[in-house]
Amino acid sequence: MKPLKVALLGCGVVGSQVIRLMHEQAGDLAARVGAPLELAGVAVRRLGRKRDVDVDPALLTTDAEALVTRDDVDIVIEVIGGIEPARSLIVSALSRGKSVVTANKALLAADGATLHEAARTGRGDLYFEASVAGAIPLLRPLRESLAGDHVKRVLGIVNGTTNYILDKMDSTGASFTDALEEAQTLGYAEADPTADVEGFDAAAKAAILAGLAFHSRVRAEEVHREGITDITATDVASAKAMGYVIKLLAICARSDDGRSFGVRVHPAMIPRSHPLAGVREAYNAVFVEAESAGQLMFYGKGAGGAPTASAVLGDLVAVGRNRLAGTRGPEESTYADLAVHPMGDTVTRCHVALDVADKPGVLARVAELFAKHDVSIQTVRQEGHGDDAQLVIVTHRATDAALTATMEGLRELDIVRAVASVMRVEGDE
Amino acid sequence: MKPLKVALLGCGVVGSQVIRLMHEQAGDLAARVGAPLELAGVAVRRLGRKRDVDVDPALLTTDAEALVTRDDVDIVIEVIGGIEPARSLIVSALSRGKSVVTANKALLAADGATLHEAARTGRGDLYFEASVAGAIPLLRPLRESLAGDHVKRVLGIVNGTTNYILDKMDSTGASFTDALEEAQTLGYAEADPTADVEGFDAAAKAAILAGLAFHSRVRAEEVHREGITDITATDVASAKAMGYVIKLLAICARSDDGRSFGVRVHPAMIPRSHPLAGVREAYNAVFVEAESAGQLMFYGKGAGGAPTASAVLGDLVAVGRNRLAGTRGPEESTYADLAVHPMGDTVTRCHVALDVADKPGVLARVAELFAKHDVSIQTVRQEGHGDDAQLVIVTHRATDAALTATMEGLRELDIVRAVASVMRVEGDE
Numbered sequence: 001m002k003p004l005k006v007a008l009l010g011c012g013v014v015g016s017q018v019i020r021l022m023h024e025q026a027g028d029l030a031a032r033v034g035a036p037l038e039l040a041g042v043a044v045r046r047l048g049r050k051r052d053v054d055v056d057p058a059l060l061t062t063d064a065e066a067l068v069t070r071d072d073v074d075i076v077i078e079v080i081g082g083i084e085p086a087r088s089l090i091v092s093a094l095s096r097g098k099s100v101v102t103a104n105k106a107l108l109a110a111d112g113a114t115l116h117e118a119a120r121t122g123r124g125d126l127y128f129e130a131s132v133a134g135a136i137p138l139l140r141p142l143r144e145s146l147a148g149d150h151v152k153r154v155l156g157i158v159n160g161t162t163n164y165i166l167d168k169m170d171s172t173g174a175s176f177t178d179a180l181e182e183a184q185t186l187g188y189a190e191a192d193p194t195a196d197v198e199g200f201d202a203a204a205k206a207a208i209l210a211g212l213a214f215h216s217r218v219r220a221e222e223v224h225r226e227g228i229t230d231i232t233a234t235d236v237a238s239a240k241a242m243g244y245v246i247k248l249l250a251i252c253a254r255s256d257d258g259r260s261f262g263v264r265v266h267p268a269m270i271p272r273s274h275p276l277a278g279v280r281e282a283y284n285a286v287f288v289e290a291e292s293a294g295q296l297m298f299y300g301k302g303a304g305g306a307p308t309a310s311a312v313l314g315d316l317v318a319v320g321r322n323r324l325a326g327t328r329g330p331e332e333s334t335y336a337d338l339a340v341h342p343m344g345d346t347v348t349r350c351h352v353a354l355d356v357a358d359k360p361g362v363l364a365r366v367a368e369l370f371a372k373h374d375v376s377i378q379t380v381r382q383e384g385h386g387d388d389a390q391l392v393i394v395t396h397r398a399t400d401a402a403l404t405a406t407m408e409g410l411r412e413l414d415i416v417r418a419v420a421s422v423m424r425v426e427g428d429e
Numbered sequence: 430m431k432p433l434k435v436a437l438l439g440c441g442v443v444g445s446q447v448i449r450l451m452h453e454q455a456g457d458l459a460a461r462v463g464a465p466l467e468l469a470g471v472a473v474r475r476l477g478r479k480r481d482v483d484v485d486p487a488l489l490t491t492d493a494e495a496l497v498t499r500d501d502v503d504i505v506i507e508v509i510g511g512i513e514p515a516r517s518l519i520v521s522a523l524s525r526g527k528s529v530v531t532a533n534k535a536l537l538a539a540d541g542a543t544l545h546e547a548a549r550t551g552r553g554d555l556y557f558e559a560s561v562a563g564a565i566p567l568l569r570p571l572r573e574s575l576a577g578d579h580v581k582r583v584l585g586i587v588n589g590t591t592n593y594i595l596d597k598m599d600s601t602g603a604s605f606t607d608a609l610e611e612a613q614t615l616g617y618a619e620a621d622p623t624a625d626v627e628g629f630d631a632a633a634k635a636a637i638l639a640g641l642a643f644h645s646r647v648r649a650e651e652v653h654r655e656g657i658t659d660i661t662a663t664d665v666a667s668a669k670a671m672g673y674v675i676k677l678l679a680i681c682a683r684s685d686d687g688r689s690f691g692v693r694v695h696p697a698m699i700p701r702s703h704p705l706a707g708v709r710e711a712y713n714a715v716f717v718e719a720e721s722a723g724q725l726m727f728y729g730k731g732a733g734g735a736p737t738a739s740a741v742l743g744d745l746v747a748v749g750r751n752r753l754a755g756t757r758g759p760e761e762s763t764y765a766d767l768a769v770h771p772m773g774d775t776v777t778r779c780h781v782a783l784d785v786a787d788k789p790g791v792l793a794r795v796a797e798l799f800a801k802h803d804v805s806i807q808t809v810r811q812e813g814h815g816d817d818a819q820l821v822i823v824t825h826r827a828t829d830a831a832l833t834a835t836m837e838g839l840r841e842l843d844i845v846r847a848v849a850s851v852m853r854v855e856g857d858e
Contacts, residue, residue, distance in 0.1 A: 021721060025579065031644070031764040032576050129574060135722035137566070137574030145558060145566030147461050148742020150454065215460070275707070275728070292450060292739035293564035296729035299704070300722060310721035313577020327756035335460040 004033065004320050005040040007073045009064055009089060010080035014103060014130075015042070016053035017309035018077060029313070033320035041067045043080075043089075052305075068093040075319055077312060078102040079130075083110055094118035094126065099319040101312055103130035106195075109204035109220035112211070116332035125322055125329050127315035132205040133158055133284045135307030136300040137314070142212040142288065143330055149290040151213040153253040155426065156286030157279050158205040160302045161196035162228050162248040164188045164282045166267075169236045170245055176231055188282050198227035202250045202265040210252035210263040213288075215336035218263060224343040226266035235421050238353060242392070244269035245277045249426060253346070260341040269351055270427035277427075344401030349378075351394050353420040354410060358389035362415050366391060369413060373406040374398065394425060433462065433749050434469040436502045438493055438518060439509035443532060443559075444471070445482040446738035447506060458742070462749035470496045472509075472518075481734075497522040504748055506741060507531040508559075512539055523547035523555065528748040530741055532559035538633035538649035541640070545761035554751055554758050556744035561634040562587055562713045564736030565729040566743070571641040571717065572759055578719040580642040582682040584855065585715030586708050587634040589731045590625035591657050591677040593617045593711045595696075598665045599674055605660055617711050627656035631679045631694040639681035639692040642717075644765035647692060653772040655695035664850050667782060671821070673698035674706045678855060682775070689770040698780050699856035706856075773830030778807075780823050782849040783839060787818040791844050795820060798842060802835040803827065823854060 006022070008015055022029065022037060030036040042055060043064035061067055068076050068089050076093040078100060080086050086107050090100050095118050102108070108115065108131055119126035129139045133156075142151070157163050161183060168179040180197065183189035195201045203223040211218040228248050239246050249268050254261045270277050275297055279285045284302025289295050301307040322328055356362050363380065370377055376396040383390045395403065403424075410416050435451070437444055451458065451466060459465040471484060472493035490496055497505050497518050505522040507529060509515055515536050519529050524547050531537070537544065537560055548555035558568045562585075571580070586592050590612060597608040609626065612618035624630045632652040640647040657677050668675050678697050683690045699706050704726055708714045713731025718724050730736040751757055785791050792809065799806055805825040812819045824832065832853075839845050 017721070021577065025577070028579070028644075028765075029577065032762060135719075136725060137570035140569060140574050141566035144747055145569050145743045146739070147746035148450065148454070148458065148744075149739040150457070215457075278704070278707075290564075290739060292446070292735040292742075294730045294736055296565060296727075298725075298727060300725035306721040307723055310575070310578040310719060313721075314574045315577075317576035318573055321759065322756075325756050327751075327754050330750065333461060336457075 001035040003036040003038040004074045007067045007076045008042045009078045011044045013305040014079040014308045017305040019053045034324045075099045091118045094122040094124045097122045099125035101127045101315040105131040105204040109207040125319040130308045130311035134302040135310045151290045153289040155251045158250045159202040160282030161189045199225045199265040206250035215333045216338045217334045222340045224264035239269045260339045262346040268424045268426040274427040346400045349425040350403045352422045354391045355417040357415045369409045373402045430464040432465040432467040433503045436496045436505045437471045438507045440473045442734040443508040443737045446734040448482045463753045504528045520547045523551040523553045526551045528554035530556045530744040534560040534633040538636040554748040559737045559740035563731040564739045578721045580719045582718040584680045587679045588631040589711030590618045628654045628694040635679035644762045645767045646763045651769045653693035689768045691775040697853045697855040703856040775829045778854040779832045781851045783820045784846040786844045798838045802831045
């Protein structure tokens with residue numbers, strides 16, 4: 001059987017695992033695809049660098065463009081990340097009818113349209129399971145297993161770095177800075193942690209998830225995004241005292257009328273009894289709520305060389321089979337073309353801690369303000385007294401716009417010394 | 430666009446939901462498949478019966494064979510269950526080149542080979558996501574997402590009825606009989622609960638899972654099967670006292686040398702900290718352990734009309750797309766052709782409670798017997814004294830044969846009055 005030739009772009013943490021596994025599992029992969037997979041070349045930035053895997057030096061090249069356009073290459077695996085040159089290389093490959101497997105969430109979320117269009121015109125496959133939640137089979141279930149269902153909500157922990165940091169803060173009482181430093185030491189966070197801690201990585205994944213769940217096109221810039229850098233040890237401790245844990249969540253949810261949806265990434269308090277509360281260290285977990293299926297949960301390793309390579313190789317087998325059968329996998333599905341509604345229209349709940357003057361009528365004034373904005377209060381608890389009096393309020397569900405307006409109003413009330421903390425509450429409706 | 434014509438076999442709990450959803454989501458399904466899906470006919474046992482869904486009486490027929498062989502039928506959905514006439518009808522359809530979506534675990538596990546062979550020769554698709562774990566996307570991830578990985582173990586709760594019963598026994602202290610009765614009242618257990626409580630249903634699912642995980646053919650009769658009917662409130666309480674919970678598990682695991690695998694269904698004690706311990710009521714959850722991906726977990730509703738229909742419709746969209754593209758999904762993969770090893774070769778651990786005479790040297794005699802069978806003891810605890818003395822022992826890992834021989838030896842020891850309970854321990858190695 002004629003082998004399928006595979007070009008690999010990138011030989012870092014993921015790429016080196018892809019090479020190792022393609023070699024070690026060559027027999028199994030050939031049996032599952034129906035033909036041997038042969039590494040045609042590996043595009044790298046520098047030829048001489050030491051690598052984590054044995055690779056024939058003759059396969060290495062710095063000319064990625066020449067590699068992806070080679071006539072004998074059938075499939076291109078892109079694991080270099082970033083927007084350029086990844087986009088140009090993928091488009092080059094797809095427009096020549098090659099199939100592409102990519103783990104590039106940033107590119108898919110920034111400009112997926114260009115990639116899908118190139119796949120459509122070139123008649124190649126574009127697979128990207130590894131782009132969200134690493135080894136966890138999540139995109140294929142959304143795209144195929146749930147194709148006969150109506151997805152209402154996707155809610156999950158899709159960034160391992162921030163989950164590691166928040167988990168450490170929760171379990172040891174560490175500050176954000178200390179927890180981040182530990183994550184960096186252990187290799188869970190990069191030297192420049194911005195993409196993770198500011199929520200950019202999770203936002204890109206949320207855009208991809210929302211697009212698949214709602215059959216619409218979503219770009220990263222449409223995702224409401226808040227990171228975790230402002231979360232203090234006090235926030236974590238006070239959440240803990242109330243039976244909550246703080247997680248960075250990606251949430252994609254249809255509006256009640258089903259005509260639009262919201263996509264957002266922000267820290268939120270979830271009850272400790274919620275299954276996502278038990279997701280420790282750098283693990284990922286995603287809830288999917290569909291009309292007929294009900295609640296589903298997917299859990300596993302969201303990052304790392306081998307787990308990501310597992311997802312890449314699963315896609316490689318799929319596109320390999322498709323090429324041998326002369327067919328293609330499911331195309332991008334955007335027929336529903338729903339709008340992303342603004343964050344203000346999102347319905348959520350809020351936990352707020354207020355430092356207040358301890359005098360009669362304070363609660364009445366505060367309650368009046370909530371009522372003015374049509375935000376109903378679920379629980380209120382007064383802590384301390386005198387100068388240290390604090391009101392801790394959890395609201396019922398309201399639009400984010402109403403909640404935001406309420407918080408602004410509270411800041412202007414003379415009896416409120418400070419709004420000590422504000423955080424959304426999810427997962428217990 | 431010419432519609433794809435769908436024949437439905439069975440109009441019970443699942444079939445009626447399939448009809449409802451095909452009707453309610455007709456627009457979405459057409460957009461996702463690429464052509465409208467049209468119900469060509471519904472085979473039922475009795476025409477006049479009242480149904481849970483509005484269905485055009487002109488579509489109903491008692492002649493299932495005539496329906497599946499109609500020239501205009503493209504896809505057959507089989508949700509009648511059981512071996513015959515389901516097998517003959519599916520083979521008739523497949524051998525005529527039609528595609529089949531089935532939820533029939535019993536048939537797949539008893540004689541999947543015949544069905545897959547018919548699909549291969551007829552060039553139609555055979556999809557069966559709904560046969561295991563209802564709405565949870567599990568078979569497609571195993572078959573496709575993990576196609577580039579090396580699955581080592583699948584361990585899960587795949588029968589909702591027994592999980593409901595064991596959960597009630599655990600949370601309320603109820604006896605098996607009372608918990609079963611409650612499950613029957615609530616519709617979680619059937620009037621004749623044999624298939625569930627004796628583990629036949631879980632064993633069929635285990636056979637399907639093992640076949641996919643290890644790329645080999647597995648029949649239900651090769652699955653070691655023990656039910657939950659002998660579990661007493663005392664077993665549950667003593668497991669609880671030791672920090673364990675009893676669950677009916679389906680376990681498919683490769684041997685250490687990778688050349689064979691075991692498939693078994695039996696009750697086992699798992700630590701309360703294990704994620705499967707938290708699976709309540711009639712929910713299902715399955716752990717998959719793969720070499721590169723690590724541990725993955727899938728959780729959701731394992732049964733019920735709408736959840737099962739969700740899985741059926743997902744498959745319906747997939748086979749519909751395939752027909753329009755003139756292609757087929759992945760065929761049965763049995764290239765590895767590994768053998769199922771006997772239960773005695775399975776490596777597991779054991780919890781045993783012994784009523785013993787309270788005299789010096791008892792523990793030494795018991796320990797000697799374990800040593801004779803090469804079974805090493807992890808913990809031993811003595812409870813009570815005098816005539817009520819009980820030794821509670823948890824072993825380290827050993828073959829099931831050695832553990833069984835040890836238990837037989839214990840029953841013959843004069844100082845052992847009775848072996849009060851024996852149960853395997855899983856999930857904490």
